[in-house]
Amino acid sequence: MGHPALRRAAIPFDGQLSYTELHVFITLMRRVMHAAPGVGLAAPQLGIPLSIAVLEDSFEADPDLTDVRERRPLPFLTAINPHYTPVGTDTATFFEGCLSFSGYQGVVPRHRAVNLQYTDAEGISRSRTFEGWQARIAQHETDHLNGVVYVDKVLTRSLCSNAEYLRRWASPTVDEARQALGF
Numbered sequence: 001m002g003h004p005a006l007r008r009a010a011i012p013f014d015g016q017l018s019y020t021e022l023h024v025f026i027t028l029m030r031r032v033m034h035a036a037p038g039v040g041l042a043a044p045q046l047g048i049p050l051s052i053a054v055l056e057d058s059f060e061a062d063p064d065l066t067d068v069r070e071r072r073p074l075p076f077l078t079a080i081n082p083h084y085t086p087v088g089t090d091t092a093t094f095f096e097g098c099l100s101f102s103g104y105q106g107v108v109p110r111h112r113a114v115n116l117q118y119t120d121a122e123g124i125s126r127s128r129t130f131e132g133w134q135a136r137i138a139q140h141e142t143d144h145l146n147g148v149v150y151v152d153k154v155l156t157r158s159l160c161s162n163a164e165y166l167r168r169w170a171s172p173t174v175d176e177a178r179q180a181l182g183f
Helices: 019-035 063-068 132-145 162-169 175-181
Strands: 040-042 052-057 074-086 091-096 104-111 113-119 125-131
Touching (some): 019 040, 019 052, 040 132, 052 132, 074 132, 091 132, 104 162, 113 132, 125 132, 162 175
Antiparallel strands (some): 040 052, 074 113, 091 104, 113 125
């Protein structure tokens, strides 16, 4: 939190690393993400200002949460120079956290579905539509690469410690928190 790399738009990746260096870096990013543990990591979170993110969600979750939040497994994905466009007008509003703001959760409204355009680790241009929790992860990590962090989008009155979140607000929806906290 507070590091300038988190507030600057990342530099588009255009070969600053060799093929081998890129793959070593991606492996490192994945290890850091798993160790945290998290479901996404952007290079600027490691102080590297390149437009590279890794995403993966293979965590077991409460079935009620997975249904309400549309949380499905997301196989490992490297997104280089990604950008997204909303698919439709539906939004989803849930608590989320960030490895760069350890210890906090906040409610963030996001597009329910997005189309992510990116280059994969092999240099192939891709376009993929994500829905539900996967769309949230894609938006969160792509925002990082644009110098935008989740606290820029959080409904301020919902911001709380992880302990308070687990104690009071860890239900599948944000309805109780919305009523009690007035957001």
